[in-house]
Amino acid sequence: MKWDGHSHTELCRHGKQESTKKMIEQALALGFTHYSLTEHAPLPEGVAPKGRQAEFALLEEEMEAYFTLAEQLKQDFQGRIEVLVGLEVDFLHAHQAYTTELLHQYGPRLDDAILSMHYMPGAIPYAMIDYSPEITRQDLLAHYGTVEAYHQAYWNAFQQMLTADLGPFKPKRIGHAGIIYKFCQKLDFGAFLEPSLSFFEQIGYLLKQGGYSLDDNFAGASYPLCRRPYLPKALRQLAEELSIPLVYGSDAHGIDAVKKSNEAYEAFCQHGRIRPRRPECGPPTSPG
Numbered sequence: 001m002k003w004d005g006h007s008h009t010e011l012c013r014h015g016k017q018e019s020t021k022k023m024i025e026q027a028l029a030l031g032f033t034h035y036s037l038t039e040h041a042p043l044p045e046g047v048a049p050k051g052r053q054a055e056f057a058l059l060e061e062e063m064e065a066y067f068t069l070a071e072q073l074k075q076d077f078q079g080r081i082e083v084l085v086g087l088e089v090d091f092l093h094a095h096q097a098y099t100t101e102l103l104h105q106y107g108p109r110l111d112d113a114i115l116s117m118h119y120m121p122g123a124i125p126y127a128m129i130d131y132s133p134e135i136t137r138q139d140l141l142a143h144y145g146t147v148e149a150y151h152q153a154y155w156n157a158f159q160q161m162l163t164a165d166l167g168p169f170k171p172k173r174i175g176h177a178g179i180i181y182k183f184c185q186k187l188d189f190g191a192f193l194e195p196s197l198s199f200f201e202q203i204g205y206l207l208k209q210g211g212y213s214l215d216d217n218f219a220g221a222s223y224p225l226c227r228r229p230y231l232p233k234a235l236r237q238l239a240e241e242l243s244i245p246l247v248y249g250s251d252a253h254g255i256d257a258v259k260k261s262n263e264a265y266e267a268f269c270q271h272g273r274i275r276p277r278r279p280e281c282g283p284p285t286s287p288g
């Protein structure tokens, strides 16, 4: 099997709003057998910048339209590529009841789901980790004072995401671990760019214990301010040692990215820096 486990749709307003059907056709042409639609799940008030909620995630009132689109595509492509109806759900440190309720409501209808962290506490309660280098400097680096403190806070919050009780539909795959490195060509992480194996010891243990897999997200690899996979080397190695499945994710927000991320991933695999995905990391038949 060849699985793209992370993609967005024409309903995403910060994406290219290109035809989702064409994105899936692109994946099909590249030989993918499985393709997860993981649109950004709705956010509660007070997370996205005021008045800009629709830019970041689906609105609650758009969920039915999303399911209609996703379920239709699943049907249209049946027998050619398995389209999984999923969501990318945000971990929100101070809104866990909201997320639990959202998962309770939509979980039964999902084939797949990802739990991601795009926000963490900083100068504001939900500072954006991956929006722009300027926002990161202003709301996170300046707040924590040093790269070291910011970096540590990110992985602490990440650990909190792993242990959070979000109910029976809590996603089993963790989105883009290491998205903190998205602007690494512009923000100097120094030695923190590749932490040691021992730095991730507790995280590896929690991933294994929780039965999680990792989104091996390659959106950063073709992004000029990043030019690397988000997953740090040591965490990749630890996942390999602990048999924590890695699931490739293009995180495509348009047709071209389906191809670009795949190219970057294949080049990365060919250079022998990672082994190809293990066959046992198939999509779950049910979430959670």
Ligand SMILES: [Zn+2]
Binding pocket: 008, 012, 014, 040, 253
């Ligand atoms: Zn997005």
Ligand SMILES: [Zn+2]
Binding pocket: 088, 116, 118, 175, 176
């Ligand atoms: Zn994401």
